[in-house]
Amino acid sequence: MTKITEQVSNYSHLDKMSVEELTRNLNKEDQSVPFAIEKALPQLNTLINTIVGKLENEGRLFYVGAGSGGRLSVLDVIELPTTYGVSPDLFNVILAGGKEHLIEAKEEKEDDIHAAWTMLQDKNVSSKDIVIGISASGTTPFVLSALIACKKHQISTGCIVSNPESPIAAQADIPVEVITGPEFVTGSTRMKCGTAQKIIFDMISTTTMIKLGRVLDNQMVNVKLINDKIVDRAVKMLMKHSGLEDYNQAKKLLLEHGSVKEALDIFNLEK
Structure with a gap:
C-alpha cells in the first residue's frame, strides 16, 4: 500500500x-x-x-x-x-x-x-x-x-x-x-x-x-431538556408542530412529558 x-x-x-x-x-x-x-x-x-x-x-x-x-x-x-x-x-x-x-x-x-x-x-x-x-x-x-x-x-x-x-x-x-x-x-x-x-x-x-425517527421535519424533537436555552427552543418547537399559541401552556405540556415528541403525541391524541 x-x-x-x-x-x-x-x-x-x-x-x-x-x-x-x-x-x-x-x-x-x-x-x-x-x-x-x-x-x-x-x-x-x-x-x-x-x-x-x-x-x-x-x-x-x-x-x-x-x-x-x-x-x-x-x-x-x-x-x-x-x-x-x-x-x-x-x-x-x-x-x-x-x-x-x-x-x-x-x-x-x-x-x-x-x-x-x-x-x-x-x-x-x-x-x-x-x-x-x-x-x-x-x-x-x-x-x-x-x-x-x-x-x-x-x-x-x-x-x-x-x-x-x-x-x-x-x-x-x-x-x-x-x-x-x-x-x-x-x-x-x-x-x-x-x-x-x-x-x-x-x-x-x-x-x-x-x-431512526429522532428528527421531525428539521428539528431535534427528542432533545433532552437539560437547560433553559434548550427548554425555550423545545417549547417553540412544540408550538410550531402543535399549533399551540400560548407559550406557557406549551411549556407546561412539554415539562409534563419530557420531550417535544412525547408532548406532541399526547397533544394529538387528546385533540
Missing part, C-alpha cells in the same frame, strides 16, 4: 511563512476535504444503511480508534443522548488507552493488539452489532486486530481510513477510504484526516438519527 498520509507536504519552508501565508494555505488545503469525502459517498452510504439496519434490530455501533480519530469519535458520540434522546449504549467508542484517558495522548496504546477485542468483549459485542475501525493510516494495530477478531466472530465491520488499499480496509466488510492527501505539516494526520473524520462522524450520526 501507499501511505499517502505520510508523504511530504506540498508546501515547503513553513517556518519562513507569515501568518497570512500560513492561514491562506491551510484554508486552501482544508477546502480539498469535502471533495475527498464526496468521492467516498457511495461507500459511506452503504455503511450508514447497514448501521441503520443494525440499530433498528436492537444492535449497537462501536467505533474502534486511537489518537485523533478515536478522540474525535468520542466527541461525536457523547453528544447523541442529549441531542437525540437515545440510550448512551447505542453508539459506543473503544478508545486505545480508554476513554478515561481522553485528554491524554496515549499514542503508545495504538500498538496493543489484544486490548480492543477484550474491551469489545467487555461490552458483550455480538453479531447484532457493527464495529467501525477508525485509522488515518489504515494500519493501526489496535484497530486492525479488532476487525480481525470481529470477522472471526461474524460481526459486521466497517472502517474509515485515509490511505488506499490498507490492511484495515481489507479486513472491513464496508471500507470507506477518504483520501485527503499529504498533510500541510508532513504526517500530521490530526489536520486534513481529522477534519474529514469529524465531518464523517457528523454525517453518520445525523443521518442515522434522522432515519
